[in-house]
Structure formats: C-alpha cells, structure tokens
Amino acid sequence: MFVLSFLARRLAQGAIIITLVSLLIFTLLRVVPGDPVRLMVGGMAPDSLVEQIANRMGLRDPILVQFGRYAGQVVRGDLGHSFVRPANGAATGGANFDDATRAERAPVAALIGEALPMTLQLAALALAFALAFSSLVGIAAGLRPGGLADRFAFAVSSIFISLPNFWLAIVLALLFSVKLGWLPAVGYGGFSYTILPAIVLAVELSPVLIRTLSGAVAAQMGEAYVAVGRIRGLTETRIVGAHVLRNAAVPLLNLLGVQFSSLLGGVIIVEYILDYPGLGLLTINAVLQRDFPLIQGIAIVTSAIFVVINILVDLAATIIDPRLAY
Amino acid sequence: MDRRRFLQRFGTIAACAQINPDFLIASAFAQSARPLVFLSAENITGNWDPTAHTTLSQKNIEGFVMGFLTRTPMTLDDPGKVVYELATDIKLLDPHRLQITLRDGVAFHDGKPFKAEDVKATFEYGAQPDRPAQWYPGPTDTLTITTPDDRTVIVDTTKGGYPAHLFVFLASFLPIMSAKDVAEGPGGVLAKRLNGTGPFRFVEQRGNTTVLKAHEGYFKGKPAIPGIDFTFTADSTTRMLSLMNGQASIVERLEPEQVETVKGNPKIAVSRIVSVENKYLWFRCSKPPFNDVRLRLAACHAIDRSVILDVLGSAGHASSNFVSPVKFGYVDLKNYPAYDPDKAQALLAEAGFPKGKGLPPLEYITSVGFYPKTKEYGEIITAMLNEQGFPVTLTVLEPAAWNERLYHRPGGGPGHMIDCGWSTGSPEPDLVLRTHFHASSHRITGLEDPEVDASLDKERNAPTLEARKTILQTETMPLLAAKAPALSLFTSAMIHAMQADLKGLFIYPDGSIDAARTA
Numbered sequence: 001m002f003v004l005s006f007l008a009r010r011l012a013q014g015a016i017i018i019t020l021v022s023l024l025i026f027t028l029l030r031v032v033p034g035d036p037v038r039l040m041v042g043g044m045a046p047d048s049l050v051e052q053i054a055n056r057m058g059l060r061d062p063i064l065v066q067f068g069r070y071a072g073q074v075v076r077g078d079l080g081h082s083f084v085r086p087a088n089g090a091a092t093g094g095a096n097f098d099d100a101t102r103a104e105r106a107p108v109a110a111l112i113g114e115a116l117p118m119t120l121q122l123a124a125l126a127l128a129f130a131l132a133f134s135s136l137v138g139i140a141a142g143l144r145p146g147g148l149a150d151r152f153a154f155a156v157s158s159i160f161i162s163l164p165n166f167w168l169a170i171v172l173a174l175l176f177s178v179k180l181g182w183l184p185a186v187g188y189g190g191f192s193y194t195i196l197p198a199i200v201l202a203v204e205l206s207p208v209l210i211r212t213l214s215g216a217v218a219a220q221m222g223e224a225y226v227a228v229g230r231i232r233g234l235t236e237t238r239i240v241g242a243h244v245l246r247n248a249a250v251p252l253l254n255l256l257g258v259q260f261s262s263l264l265g266g267v268i269i270v271e272y273i274l275d276y277p278g279l280g281l282l283t284i285n286a287v288l289q290r291d292f293p294l295i296q297g298i299a300i301v302t303s304a305i306f307v308v309i310n311i312l313v314d315l316a317a318t319i320i321d322p323r324l325a326y
Numbered sequence: 327m328d329r330r331r332f333l334q335r336f337g338t339i340a341a342c343a344q345i346n347p348d349f350l351i352a353s354a355f356a357q358s359a360r361p362l363v364f365l366s367a368e369n370i371t372g373n374w375d376p377t378a379h380t381t382l383s384q385k386n387i388e389g390f391v392m393g394f395l396t397r398t399p400m401t402l403d404d405p406g407k408v409v410y411e412l413a414t415d416i417k418l419l420d421p422h423r424l425q426i427t428l429r430d431g432v433a434f435h436d437g438k439p440f441k442a443e444d445v446k447a448t449f450e451y452g453a454q455p456d457r458p459a460q461w462y463p464g465p466t467d468t469l470t471i472t473t474p475d476d477r478t479v480i481v482d483t484t485k486g487g488y489p490a491h492l493f494v495f496l497a498s499f500l501p502i503m504s505a506k507d508v509a510e511g512p513g514g515v516l517a518k519r520l521n522g523t524g525p526f527r528f529v530e531q532r533g534n535t536t537v538l539k540a541h542e543g544y545f546k547g548k549p550a551i552p553g554i555d556f557t558f559t560a561d562s563t564t565r566m567l568s569l570m571n572g573q574a575s576i577v578e579r580l581e582p583e584q585v586e587t588v589k590g591n592p593k594i595a596v597s598r599i600v601s602v603e604n605k606y607l608w609f610r611c612s613k614p615p616f617n618d619v620r621l622r623l624a625a626c627h628a629i630d631r632s633v634i635l636d637v638l639g640s641a642g643h644a645s646s647n648f649v650s651p652v653k654f655g656y657v658d659l660k661n662y663p664a665y666d667p668d669k670a671q672a673l674l675a676e677a678g679f680p681k682g683k684g685l686p687p688l689e690y691i692t693s694v695g696f697y698p699k700t701k702e703y704g705e706i707i708t709a710m711l712n713e714q715g716f717p718v719t720l721t722v723l724e725p726a727a728w729n730e731r732l733y734h735r736p737g738g739g740p741g742h743m744i745d746c747g748w749s750t751g752s753p754e755p756d757l758v759l760r761t762h763f764h765a766s767s768h769r770i771t772g773l774e775d776p777e778v779d780a781s782l783d784k785e786r787n788a789p790t791l792e793a794r795k796t797i798l799q800t801e802t803m804p805l806l807a808a809k810a811p812a813l814s815l816f817t818s819a820m821i822h823a824m825q826a827d828l829k830g831l832f833i834y835p836d837g838s839i840d841a842a843r844t845a
Contacts, residue, residue, distance in 0.1 A: 047735060173567045177573075181571070186559070186564055186567055186568035186573050187573065273564060274564065275561070285560075288724060
C-alpha cells in the first residue's frame with residue numbers, strides 16, 4: 001500500500017517537474033538568437049517567405065499557445081518530427097526548404113530511440129566503473145580514517161575532480177588508443193567503443209562517490225552496533241559486509257540519483273569529443289541545427305529519466321532503511 | 327568452506343572464463359581488409375538528388391559514386407587540363423553547338439547501360455529552373471539536346487544565345503544520372519540513393535556514415551580499395567585522434583597546428599594542395615555605407631593580407647584575384663587592392679568620411695568551427711579597419727547562426743561585411759564570378775552594377791575559350807578589382823592527412839578523391 005501511494009505522489013510530482021522543464025526549454029528555444037525557419041528556407045529566402053512559413057507552422061503564435069499545442073501532441077505520444085534530419089539517418093545541412101524532393105523528416109521518437117540505448121549503455125558502464133573504483137578506495141578509506149588509504153582517497157578525489165572531462169577524453173584517447181592501441185576511441189563499432197568514454201565519465205563521478213562512501217563507512221564504524229558485533233564474535237568481514245555497508249549504502253544511493261544528472265551533462269561533452277552516437281551527440285547536433293522538436297523531445301525524455309531514477313532511488317532507500325518511508 | 331561460499335567462488339571463476347580479453351583490443355587493430363574510412367568535416371543533406379544541393383561533402387561522395395564526362399585535375403601549372411572519363415571526345419562544331427562522343431561498354435550500378443539518353447536527361451533535368459543547385463548557364467528551354475546515336479550527344483545553345491563551350495568545363499562538374507532515374511522526376515528514386523557509373527556504388531546511409539562498396543563492373547576495373555565509409559565527424563580533434571589511432575584512413579580540413587603535430591609521424595602522410603576555394607570578405611553592396619565603391623576600396627586598402635597569411639600558415643595560399651589560381655582565367659591582377667593606408671585615408675576623405683568620422687557602427691560577421699583561423703584573422707582585420715577609422719565590431723558565430731546570416735536579402739542582409747569561402751569543383755570561373763557579382767544572382771553582396779553585368783555577359787558570350795580568357799583577364803577581372811564588391815583574402819590550401827599506405831592518393835582541389843586505383 002505504501003509503495004502505491006508513494007509512487008502515485010512521486011509520479012504526480014514528476015509530471016509537474018517534466019512539464020515545467022519542457023516549458024522552460026520551450027521558452028528558451030524561442031528567445032535565443034537563431035530562427036530555425038531561416039535555416040530551413042535557406043539564407044537567400046526573403047524575410048516575407050520566412051514569416052509565411054513560420055506562420056504556417058505556428059511558430060509566431062504566443063509561446064503558451066505553441067506550448068499547449070505541443071503538450072497536446074506529447075500527451076498523445078507524438079514528439080513530432082525533426083525540422084532538418086531526414087528519416088534515412090543522414091546528417092543534414094544545406095537542403096532547401098522549398099525543395100519538394102527532400103526526403104521525409106525523421107520522427108523525434110525514432111531518433112531518440114536510436115540514441116538513448118547507446119547513452120544508457122555508456123551511463124551504466126560508467127556507473128559500474130565508478131562504483132567499483134569508489135567502493136575499493138572509499139571503503140578502505142572509511143575503515144581507517146586518517147590512515148594511508150584515507151589520504152590516498154583524498155588525493156585521488158582531489159585530482160579526479162580537477163580534471164576537465166573534455167581534456168581527459170583527449171588524453172585518454174591519446175594514451176589508450178593512439179599510443180598503446182588497447183581501446184578504440186572514436187565513434188561506435190561495438191561494445192569496446194563504450195569503454196573509453198565510460199572511463200572518462202567514471203573519473204568525473206568517482207570523487208563524490210568516494211567521499212560519500214568513506215564518510216558514511218567511517219560514521220557507521222563509530223556506531224554502537226559495530227562494537228556490539230565484535231563482542232558477539234562476528235568477524236570484521238561480516239560486520240562490514242553485512243551491516244556497515246548496508247547502512248552506508250543509503251546516502252550513496254541518494255547521491256547516485258543526483259549524480260545521474262551530472263552524468264547526463266558529462267555525456268554531452270564526452271560523446272561529442274569521442275563522436276559516440278548517443279543522446280549527447282544528438283543533442284549537440286540538434287542545438288547547432290536549431291532543431292526545436294528534437295531538442296524539446298530530448299529535454300522531455302532526459303527529465304523523465306531523471307525523475308524516474310530519483311523515484312526508484314528513493315524507493316530503494318526506503319526498502320533499505322524503512323525509517324525513511326513517509 | 328560452506329556451500330554458499332563454494333557457489334560464490336565457483337560463480338566468480340565461471341564468470342571470469344566468459345570474459346574475452348580480445349574484445350578490448352580487437353576493434354582498434356581491425357585495420358586490415360577494412361574499407362577506407364573518410365572523416366568529413368561537413369554534414370550532408372537528406373536528399374541524394376545531385377541537383378538538389380550545393381554541399382561540398384556530398385559533392386565529394388558523388389565523386390566516388392557518380393561518373394563524369396571528364397575530370398579536371400586543376401593543377402597550378404595546368405588549370406585547364408581535361409581528362410576524359412565517360413566522354414572520349416568533346417568538340418565545338420560551331421560557337422553554339424558542342425558534340426560529345428561517349429565511351430562504350432559502361433553501365434550504371436543498377437545495370438542499365440550508359441547511353442547518350444542519360445547525358446541528355448541529366449542536362450535537361452539539371453537545368454530546370456526549380457532545381458536548387460543552379461550550375462547551368464541557362465534554363466532547360468534555352469537548350470536543345472539531340473542524340474543522333476547512343477554514343478553521340480549534341481548540345482545546342484542557339485536558343486539561349488550563350489556559347490556552347492560553357493559546357494566544356496561544366497562537363498567535369500555535373501554527375502551523370504541515369505535517364506531511368508531522371509524519368510521519375512523530383513521526389514523519385516533520385517532523392518533516395520545515388521546510382522552512377524563511378525568506381526564505388528552506394529550501399530546505405532547508416533547514421534552519419536555513408537557506406538560505399540567497390541563496384542565490380544567499373545569500366546576501368548574493380549578498385550583495390552574494397553569500400554569507403556564516409557563519415558561526418560564535426561570536431562577536428564576527434565578526426566585527428568581517429569586518424570592517429572588507426573580507426574580513420576583519411577581526414578580533411580586540418581588546422582595548421584595539427585599539421586605540425588603529425589608531420590614527424592611516419593605512419594601518417596599529409597597532402598596539401600591549393601584548392602578551388604578562395605576566402606572572401608564580402609561587402610553588403612546594396613546598403614550604406616558599402617554601396618559606395620570608394621568606401622569598399624578604402625576598406626580593402628586598410629587590410630594587410632600578408633599578416634592574414636602569416637596567421638594561416640600552411641592553410642593559406644597567396645592570390646590576387648576573385649578566383650583560385652587553379653581556375654580557368656586566373657591571373658594576378660595588377661590593380662588588385664593592396665595594403666595602402668594613405669590611399670585608404672584619401673578614399674575615406676573623398677567619400678565624405680575623413681579618418682572615418684561620420685561612419686555608422688559597422689558589423690563584420692564571421693564563423694568559428696568550420697574554416698581554419700577565421701576568428702583569429704577576423705580580429706586582425708577588425709583591428710586594421712579600426713586603425714584607419716572604420717568603426718567595426720566583429721561578431722563571431724557558430725556555423726549554423728552564421729549561415730543563417732550569410733546571404734543577401736532584400737534591404738541588404740545582416741551586418742555590413744561577412745566572411746565566407748566559395749568552392750566549386752570545376753575550372754569554370756563563372757561558378758564564382760557570375761554567381762556572386764551578376765545582378766541576376768545577388769547571392770551575398772547584393773551587387774547591382776550594369777557595368778559589371780555587361781562585362782560578365784561579354785566574357786560568357788565570347789565565341790571561343792581563348793577569347794573568353796582574354797576578356798576575363800583584361801576586362802572583367804580588373805573591373806571587379808576596381809569595383810571591389812568583395813575582397814578575396816587568400817586561396818585556401820586543402821590539407822588532408824592519411825595513413826601512410828594511402829600516400830599518393832590523388833585529391834582534387836575541391837577535396838574529392840580519386841580512389842579508383844584498380845586491383
């Protein structure tokens with residue numbers, strides 16, 4: 001019963017958040033410089049033609065009217081069609097709007113549907129790398145606060161958090177791909193192409209995870225139940241593995257939900273630098289081409305993912321620690 | 327060991343056995359027997375119809391797939407050289423009639439034999455006034471094309487009044503389509519895929535990659551390269567990384583610094599050629615203040631182009647004309663505006679703006695991210711103009727926003743000056759001169775000058791190529807230098823880097839590649 005009411009409440013909140021994010025993106029797109037109709041009709045078209053087409057497409061209506069029309073489509077499951085990208089998948093530029101022979105425009109949902117699994121694969125691998133590394137370093141640091149492992153964790157976190165991801169992507173590509181030849185770096189031709197960008201993103205994620213984990217483990221190790229466990233003869237492995245880590249996992253889990261947003265931000269840069277065909281690269285191209293429907297679709301899908309992840313994280317946290325249920 | 331621990335350890339060992347460490351490195355080393363991977367700096371359109379776009383990267387793809395009547399290597403020492411491909415002979419019967427003799431035994435990739443009807447269909451379709459890529463000297467109704475037999479085409483331009491020799495250079499630039507495809511018209515099969523007689527056949531568009539395979543039935547023999555993956559990769563650092571790790575075979579539009587980086591690398595070869603592309607500072611000639619020729623010339627005399635070339639390094643080549651030195655008719659113009667601050671001041675004063683006093687604020691628009699060093703030399707030009715009293719501010723935009731502001735519109739278009747290059751893969755100078763400076767076109771400058779129009783018409787209508795060259799060099803080009811609707815800053819050098827085993831690959835001055843070496 002709790003789960004149902006929890007989900008109902010959080011999903012309702014999530015719907016409001018997604019609507020507000022969509023409205024914000026929708027408004028921003030229409031006030032920044034760069035008229036998409038000018039790009040569609042070609043630079044030489046007279047302003048009168050631009051206005052005529054913009055009016056026909058409803059792009060000169062008040063923003064709220066446009067948003068209402070768009071939201072109605074989205075509710076019916078239609079994210080619209082790209083302004084510029086054709087259905088055959090080619091990148092576009094230079095085609096004339098009044099060219100009757102141009103190929104059919106691609107549905108936004110299909111474009112996102114192709115790119116999203118790539119990004120989810122990358123994000124999952126990055127999280128796995130980050131969690132594995134952070135667990136090793138963070139738990140060791142938390143078990144001996146002030147010790148060698150703790151100082152190492154602090155140094156590693158400080159270095160990692162100072163590395164810009166675009167720089168790290170280039171340097172790691174030069175090292176692992178150009179110099180050592182261990183990993184492919186650019187584009188996508190199989191799972192191995194995910195490893196290098198995932199490492200870059202994991203480096204970005206790790207510092208916060210390490211600090212949270214080491215802090216949480218250190219705090220739990222000072223709790224009375226740890227001393228009681230030792231008196232009862234439980235092994236250190238059992239105390240840490242079965243009790244300390246379980247309790248220390250709650251702040252980590254909450255943090256993962258928040259970190260996911262920074263991961264989506266990091267994905268944009270890393271995918272662009274390494275030409276990884278996910279949602280980040282699609283976003284950059286859509287922005288450069290002023291492809292309004294595609295940008296809006298991506299914003300809705302990413303904010304929905306963000307909301308769902310956070311709901312799941314909160315739900316998992318309440319299962320781990322029932323005191324968090326409300 | 328209890329049962330749970332045994333199962334946990336067994337599971338771990340079993341899982342490790344499933345991981346194949348080769349997957350980490352296999353892809354990076356899978357170079358042999360792979361297709362040639364070309365990373366392009368420019369995206370393509372969503373329409374494969376060759377008459378529907380003017381996009382350079384897509385023209386390069388057409389260079390692999392489509393057949394041309396001739397090819398023109400356009401070298402500095404012989405700009406007018408013609409190599410016959412689908413044609414075996416082109417000759418003028420009289421000033422208005424051109425006879426083209428076609429090669430026998432050639433077929434399109436879909437199996438249709440190549441005949442005179444295909445050339446006729448291509449010319450008649452491409453010259454239609456509604457086709458977006460307007461490369462023809464006149465619309466379809468000014469042409470009469472006859473095919474006395476399957477191997478002969480006669481182009482008659484009597485109705486248009488312009489000479490037939492204009493098709494000589496165009497023949498190397500117009501991809502020949504199948505009459506069967508053309509019959510479906512706009513919106514038909516032409517828009518969906520390429521079908522040509524070239525060394526590679528179009529297979530599919532996979533995301534940003536155009537996949538081409540060697541054509542077994544190519545009339546010169548199957549190419550040694552098994553296929554080409556032509557991929558749009560926007561970032562130049564990414565393209566370079568991909569070349570250095572062996573994933574890419576060839577990359578284009580290197581920055582001068584990148585040339586320095588790879589110069590000592592024995593695995594990589596660099597090709598630098600003087601291209602068909604000039605870079606220009608275009609004036610908005612249809613609105614004040616640059617509707618006054620004296621102010622245009624004053625601005626030209628304020629700019630020291632040698633400093634710009636220093637900034638560009640290997641990416642630039644000095645030239646003093648409105649077309650590239652590899653184009654037909656190029657000559658270093660004696661009256662081309664040179665850096666002369668005194669002359670600039672004299673012209674400013676003569677126009678009523680001594681030392682620039684009274685001039686309105688002027689906007690100079692440029693792009694960043696596509697052409698090399700535009701922002702850097704844009705800042706230099708802005709400083710030089712300000713030094714002479716032009717109150718210029720520089721606006722630097724990413725390519726989409728810049729492209730939106732590029733062309734002339736009624737009233738003059740955005741800004742007062744704008745930076746842009748112009749590249750057409752043919753020696754034909756009118757693809758630049760007429761396109762930009764004839765009043766019928768407007769394009770970027772919006773120039774409307776009857777004297778320039780008359781001179782452009784005169785050179786176009788010259789009865790022979792030799793007579794045309796004389797008019798171009800002694801009348802039309804000097805007139806344009808005196809009117810300065812634009813200042814051609816330099817000719818771009820096309821810099822490609824490639825895996826060393828591809829060294830010797832012929833790259834045309836428009837960036838298209840001859841990858842047809844046979845097995």
